[in-house]
Amino acid sequence: MSQQIEINIPELLRKGVILWIFFASLTVIGLITSVFKVPADSQGVILRFGKFEKTVGPGLRFKLPFGIDEHEIIVTEGVRTAQFGILGSIADSSQSFNPLSLGERNPSTRERSLQRSIMTGDLNLLEVEWIVQYQISNPRDWLFEVKDPQGTLSDLTEAIVRTVVGDRTFDEVITIGRLDIAQETRDRLQDAVKKYKLGIRISEVQFKNINPPSPVQASFNEVNQAEQEKGRMINEAKGSYDQQTIRASGTAQQKISEAIGYATKRVNEALGDISKFNAMFIEYQKAPEVTTSRLYWERMKEVIPKMGKRIIIDEETSQILPLLQLNQVENGGVK
Structure with a gap:
């Protein structure tokens, strides 16, 4: 027991x-x-x-x-990411949320399509996907100033993006204006969250995809390809024009240089002839007969070799032709 x-x-x-x-x-x-x-x-x-x-x-x-x-x-140090108009999730985001999925709602495809459909200033529709990266800078404001800070951030972002895109044309948004739109959206959004005391700091706004609606996507691609082909042909034409212009300019410069060289040569030759004539004239003044004779024989020395074979006889001589046999020429001489 x-x-x-x-x-x-x-x-x-x-x-x-x-x-x-x-x-x-x-x-x-x-x-x-x-x-x-x-x-x-x-x-x-x-x-x-x-x-x-x-x-x-x-x-x-x-x-x-x-x-x-x-x-x-x-x-407060980690970067959070809010996705807009993106059907999937961002794999490289440590903290992200889709504004349409806040609370108990299960967003439908139609709701997502409405969020990403934005009208431009020239009344064309675009499908826009973008993200907002931000950091919590003031935990007190994040917790107590606004009841739903993420939902408020979503509404502010969507309203600002629609405003900024709506101030631009279709071509500007789809091509060269993307960076300007992102920067303006970031600046406006930073001012708005500061005004509403959300306690966050906007790090960056990135536009991932900006495309025309799916029904006209194929036509847009064809137009885009045509524009690219047009640009390529214009660039090729400009390149050929520049090449031909440079070549023509080089040829013209070469001709000009040759002409200047030839003119300089002729002037120098003329100056040389003048100096030679002046020197000869001085000698002529000293001894006219001697100078005249010398000039005569110098000239004859230059002229006679160019005349070929010539026989000079006295005008009173007769019956010389049978003796010379002029028709028989051998090795450049007379037999």
Whole structure:
């Protein structure tokens, strides 16, 4: 038969054991509920009876125990991403949300199509997909100033994008204006979230895809290809024009240089002839007969070799032809 154990509660109370156990448990619970850790990329928000008390930085932090103070950990260093008009999700986003999927709603394809359908300033429809990257800069405003900060951010972003795109033409949005639209959207959105005290800082706005509606996509592609072909042919024509212009300019410059060289040569030759004539005239003045004779024989020396074979006889000589046998020529001489 097992031995019965009797507990004498008054004896325990008299010795204070239960009281010590109570205070020890209370101390442990107080320590557990008063200490919390804030990660390095976050800030802690302490609430006292549900009311904002203060914000604390990373590290081991303390608060009033037993539920008097509560805390919320808000990531402030990580970049969050809001998707708009994108049917899938962004794989490289650590924290992202689709504005249409907030709350208990299950967005339909029609709702997503309506969000991405935006009209331009020249009354053309576009299907636009974009994302907004932001960081929480003020945890207090993020938690308490607006009831639904993500929903508010969604409404503000969509309204601003529709306004910015609506101020531009179809061609501008689809081609060269994408970066300007993204920058203007970011600036306007930053001003709006500051005005509404959302407690966030807009890092970047990126437009992923901007396309015409699906029913006219094929026609648009054909027009786009035609425009590209037109641009290519214009560039080729300009290149050929520039090439021919450069070649013609080089040829013209060469002709001009040759003409200048020829003119310089002729002038120098003329100057040389003048100097030669002046020197000869000086010699002629000193000895006219000698100079005249010398000039005559120098000229004859130049002229006679060019005349070919010639026989010079006295005009009174007769019957010389039978003796010379002029028709027999051998090795360039007369036999």
